[in-house]
Amino acid sequence: MTVETAKKRIIESGLKFTHQRMVVYNALQVSADHPTAESVYEKVKEANPSISLGTIYKTLENFVRAGILKKFTDDVGVMRFDPMLETHSHLYFTDTQEIKDYKDPGLVLLLKKYFEENQIDNFEVEELSLVIKGKTK
Amino acid sequence: MTVETAKKRIIESGLKFTHQRMVVYNALQVSADHPTAESVYEKVKEANPSISLGTIYKTLENFVRAGILKKFTDDVGVMRFDPMLETHSHLYFTDTQEIKDYKDPGLVLLLKKYFEENQIDNFEVEELSLVIKGKTK
DNA sequence: TGTCAGCTAATAATCATTCCTATTTGAGAA
DNA sequence: TTCTCAAATAGGAATGATTATTAGCTGACA
Numbered sequence: 001m002t003v004e005t006a007k008k009r010i011i012e013s014g015l016k017f018t019h020q021r022m023v024v025y026n027a028l029q030v031s032a033d034h035p036t037a038e039s040v041y042e043k044v045k046e047a048n049p050s051i052s053l054g055t056i057y058k059t060l061e062n063f064v065r066a067g068i069l070k071k072f073t074d075d076v077g078v079m080r081f082d083p084m085l086e087t088h089s090h091l092y093f094t095d096t097q098e099i100k101d102y103k104d105p106g107l108v109l110l111l112k113k114y115f116e117e118n119q120i121d122n123f124e125v126e127e128l129s130l131v132i133k134g135k136t137k
Numbered sequence: 138m139t140v141e142t143a144k145k146r147i148i149e150s151g152l153k154f155t156h157q158r159m160v161v162y163n164a165l166q167v168s169a170d171h172p173t174a175e176s177v178y179e180k181v182k183e184a185n186p187s188i189s190l191g192t193i194y195k196t197l198e199n200f201v202r203a204g205i206l207k208k209f210t211d212d213v214g215v216m217r218f219d220p221m222l223e224t225h226s227h228l229y230f231t232d233t234q235e236i237k238d239y240k241d242p243g244l245v246l247l248l249k250k251y252f253e254e255n256q257i258d259n260f261e262v263e264e265l266s267l268v269i270k271g272k273t274k
Numbered sequence: 275t276g277t278c279a280g281c282t283a284a285t286a287a288t289c290a291t292t293c294c295t296a297t298t299t300g301a302g303a304a
Numbered sequence: 305t306t307c308t309c310a311a312a313t314a315g316g317a318a319t320g321a322t323t324a325t326t327a328g329c330t331g332a333c334a
Contacts (some may be wrong), residue, residue: 016300018312037291052314057291059312077210077321078290091260107251111267114247120239123228126271130248134263153331155281174322189283194322196282214290215321 013066023048024059028069034080034099074099089130102132150203160184161196165206171217171236211236226267239269 006025010017027043028035035043041056060081063069070082075092080099089102108128115125143162147154164180165172172180178193197218200206207219212229217236226239245265252262 016311018300020313050314052316053290054292054294054315055313073210073212073214075210077214077216079214091257093260094263102257104255106255110247110251114244118241118243120228120269122274123230123269124271124274125269126231128270129268131266131268132257132260132262133265134261137259137261153280155331157282187283189285191284191323192282198323 013068015062015066020051020055021059028083034082036078036080087127087129089132092133093135094133095135150205152199152203157188157192158196165220171219173215173217224264224266226269229270230272231270232272
């Protein structure tokens with residue numbers, strides 16, 4: 001990930017290019033799975049100590065709107081950001097509290113087929129993902 | 138739901154029976170889908186105007202620990218309580234912001250079967266639910 | 275009825291998130 | 305390059321849901 005690709009990506013998505021957006025964008029690339037606003041803030045401050053938490057929130061929100069990120073809320077009610085753009089499911093480890101991505105194209109196909117054959121009354125399915133709770137084996 | 142069944146249920150779950158718990162329990166029975174602590178509070182105040190919001194939180198938390206309720210966090214980060222105990226999925230209406238339960242035994246069977254045949258590395262599935270996003274048709 | 279662990283009310287504290295506003299900046303125009 | 309201005313930012317205050325604290329109360333059991 002070079003500066004140029006980051007810049008290109010931000011501008012392509014219709015956002016004005018700023019130093020802060022670029023730093024946040026880069027921090028996301030090296031983040032662990034599903035960072036919180038706070039953890040992005042910590043990471044970003046290394047490169048830009050004067051950035052404010054409010055800017056992080058706003059930037060992440062803009063990235064979500066621009067389709068660069070997805071946002072969801074974890075079990076304790078904290079926002080998490082997900083750099084992955086394809087629809088996918090999550091594994092919740094009840095023992096370690098971790099959240100991991102789970103991608104399974106076969107499963108998605110199976111589910112889509114299921115909902116084509118079994119319509120839900122008065123509801124049009126747009127997006128499907130699974131919450132899989134369990135523990136390390 | 139009579140007073141007696143409520144009382145029985147509370148005692149069976151190992152909690153001491155109190156007036157407040159009983160009122161909260163009853164409020165849950167007549168609540169709309171997935172009440173928040175706040176909405177339970179509003180409802181309970183009709184029967185017991187002196188109850189405090191802190192007690193509501195603690196009581197709900199106790200019910201969750203006792204297995205009478207489930208708790209989850211919605212997309213805006215607010216806790217919601219779910220009186221239903223069987224595993225079930227949720228429909229998220231992207232147009233109206235509603236959340237509705239979706240029960241589908243056939244789907245559950247399909248998923249269980251799928252995960253028996255397709256084990257996830259180093260992970261033991263305990264509970265499955267689907268997040269179904271879409272809109273009114 | 276007396277005892278006491280557990281419960282409750284009231285309120286303070288916390289924490290993630292949003293809002294506010296004066297100041298600065300990026301990008302296109304001249 | 306310099307100018308202009310809409311948009312973005314820093315910094316901090318405000319908000320709102322949730323949790324913690326604590327003093328007093330009460331249900332269950334002997």
